[in-house]
Amino acid sequence: MIFLLIGVPVLAGIVAFFIRPGWMPRLLLLAVAVTHAGLTVSVWMVQPAPVLDGWLLLDAPGQLFLSITSLLFLMVSIYAVGYLAREDWGSRQDFKEGLLFTNARESVFVCCLLLFLGTMTLVTVSQHFGLLWVAVEATTLVSAPLIYFHRHVRSLEATWKYIMICSVGIALALLGNFFLAVAATFNGQEHIPMLLENLMDNASALHAPWLKSAFIFMLVGYGTKMGLAPLHTWLPDAHSESPSLVSALLSGALLNCAFLAVLRIYQVCAAAGMDAYGRSLLVGFGLFSMLIAATFIVRQIDFKRMLAYSSVEHMGILSLGVGLGAGGVYGAMLHAVNHSLTKAMLFLAAGNIIAVYRSKSTREIRGVFSVLPMTGVLWVGGFLAITGSPPFGLFVSELLILKAALDQGRWGVAIAYLALLSVIFIGMAAIFCRMAQGHASGLPAAGATPRGFKTTLFNEPLLSVLPPLALGVLTLVLGLYIPEGLHRILELAAAAVGGF
Amino acid sequence: MTDLSLLLGPISALVFAPLIPGIINRTKAVAAGRTGQPLLQLYADLLRLFRKGAVYSRTTSWVFTAGPAAGLSCIAVSLTMLPMGGVPGAMAFTGDLIVMVYLMGLSRFFTAAAAMDTGSAFEGMGASREVQFSVLAEPALLVGLAAVALAAGPAGLFDAAPVVNGFRSLSEIYSGLTLSVWANDGAILLLAAAALFIVALTENCRIPVDDPTTHLELTMIHEVMVLDHSGPDFGMILYAAALKLWFFLALLSGLLIPVRSENLWINGISTIIGIFFLAVGVGLVESMMARLRLLRIPQLLAGALSLAALALVLVLWG
């Protein structure tokens, strides 16, 4: 079962590289997405057996993040079918600087998307730290061509920064791996295998200074991939220059997988009794990320960059939640689910706006409600959701984290948390509301509307609206009612990471 | 120790030093396919210069005349403390290493002061360059010698100067550089020797730092400082330069040739032979390389300092 989860996307990706562009790669993409989603649903019913001596095992946090990834990928694939059909494959003009550029080949794009799904699945099921590292590095390498889909100078710059910064960060995480191996070695010969279960069972025997150093290096290394400030500098560029559906996957799924890697080393630390040390680091990084995000969201001129900084903020909230412990961990797990759904919805809606307005400027675009009614609703609804307004799901998770802070009497943390959330709310409100309301302006010259944007559902193509709409509805539902199965998985995941 | 062999060092320096530039020039000529100057050319030059009269500019003062004399006397005094491999210096004492390095500095000071006393722009420029490179070369020299001092074993045969607080004289350090030290810490001694070689090339104005045969004043470093000296003064400067070259080559030869036997004559003669071979080596280096751009010389000296620092690190923590 686990082999299928990983193998199907990877094999399909290799096959996709050789297929002629047209309807075939899109069909393959959709088929694999549906198959993967189906396999994930079956995982919820029947727990799969561990394979390869316990190297690949689906525990509670892994299952949670796998489900998020799979669902997001399904929605993004449906969107992608419409997107790839609409794309102009010849040479075209860049809307910002007027340069001519082309797109990458469609087969390369689909191949990388499928490999991306496969490697992210591998991250969620890895129990061996070495294999986990290999999988995270693989996600970096496979997602770089996705960012460089529109082949112009800005996306190239974003791709270079992404590759360089993430590779250097992940190299530091490899050093952390080696430190962990040293912490687990005795008498030069005996050696606890680097499986999570073994490490946690023998946690008290690990050498403390080496374990602490391992935690720091892995936090910095995987935190670079996750987007924790001050290691986040690649994130705004990469998430804003890539196509919107890729940004949705990066923000919604990849950051979560990096967070899972951080959680794994945190689990070992907690089992060794050093969770206080780990928690203070996580709280510090979390609050700093929120601060950086707040600083750059206010008066942001590019709305995709604004969404990227919002991802930095929410990763900070996740880190803060786990760092607070107790009820905050459950809140963090719920937050991961809600944030992924909401952020993906927002990015897909942003993609629709860019397709029509041909601009990413927050200053020039006005009147989204009148030009794109459905997207407008999704846009403003998404804004309310992402800033944590009830009745959306993020409100519940953020409230749980706040409650954890107040329960522990950490007034400073709670006040900083609320203050930064408010600043972000006000900053985003200004941008979102101005964009959505008013008379339509900022539109390109007449006749530049892309083909396909004509019929069904209030002037917009069906495939561009249904995925974000579905995600939005899910977020709304999760704000009102958490299903029993999900609640159980969240509790198990929180318990595994040291909360309750 | 009142052994006549102790005088071998200073006397061989005074007698044989002018031979070294001759060997270097001959090596360069042979490498270039020419016949070149006679080996004893510098002796003939010195004889000629000491018989001539000097011309002094009206704008100079006593500093100008003191320069060459001070330079020669500083070098000559250092020669009495210089160990020739296994042969200790005639006047060795604790801390003579520092005294020797600073006697070099003193002679350089007087040369530079004499150069600036003339008021000529060329000579001032040469003086500033020379001093700048010495600033970078001196740490390399001291750190390299420190690494050698820490790596050297106990001195078996020399016990004249007492060991005060663990500090030793240079002679005692060099007496301790036996074959067993090379077997254990060969890497450290090689690194220190490489650093010392680069410092030797710098201090004696050899390629790749300075071209001694250039005739363009703007490219000169050392030659231009002594442009206005003539007659016996110039003879003293040339002789002092040859002695300084002998000094550095003796340091290198003592480091590289681990002959430390009971008989001091054998030690001394093997070191002198080593000096001659090193002179040939300097000649080969001069034939193979071109002079570096002035901007690159600080990098070269920083490289020498890094090598010396690496040797020190290895001996402390290796």
Added chain:
Amino acid sequence: MKIVIEALIVLLILTNLKLIASSRLSACIRVVAVQGVLLGLMPLIAGQEALTLRIAALSGLTMLLKGVVFPWLLLKTLRSANVRREIEPFVGYAASLMIGAGLLFLAIWMSRQLPMPFAVTSPLIMPLAFFTMMIGLFAVVSRRKAITQVLGYLVMENGIYAFGLVFAQHEPLLVELGILLDAFMAVFVMGITIFHINREFDHIDADRLSALKG
């Protein structure tokens, strides 16, 4: 035996210093190749365990990848980018050497703070590993040309690999192969990106890629 290991470590330290002192890019690539080959030799010579087929095979593969394949890829990219030298880096070359010497002392200090819980082949290997990593990071940060940044990344990986040599490698074969494969793919992808950067921008100065701000 001690002198052979010590000689290898000294040579590796010298390659690091040469890397940050060189301005010619082809010289830098060759230095990293030499470093890769020397690191590949280390487990054969300095290993504490007996020589097995696995150690020999991994050693050979490492030498092949790091000593031949990576430099070949980078030299190809360098030729297509038509760049010869790194002129005016952020930190000058003389200052870089001084900083390099300083980093060596820092590496020694760090390795004294983290004592190994078991005996190692030579007390210099851990400072060497930290030093190599810091030099790699320094190269990434202080250089303008994209190729030098890739070389810095490779040197970082070399340093981490050297650290893995400190204790007898217990990482399973799959993971070691995975690490090597990842390094290969990373260099491959980086090389292709540099090729694209040169085509789009007509230069490979990473610091001039600054259109995206805020």
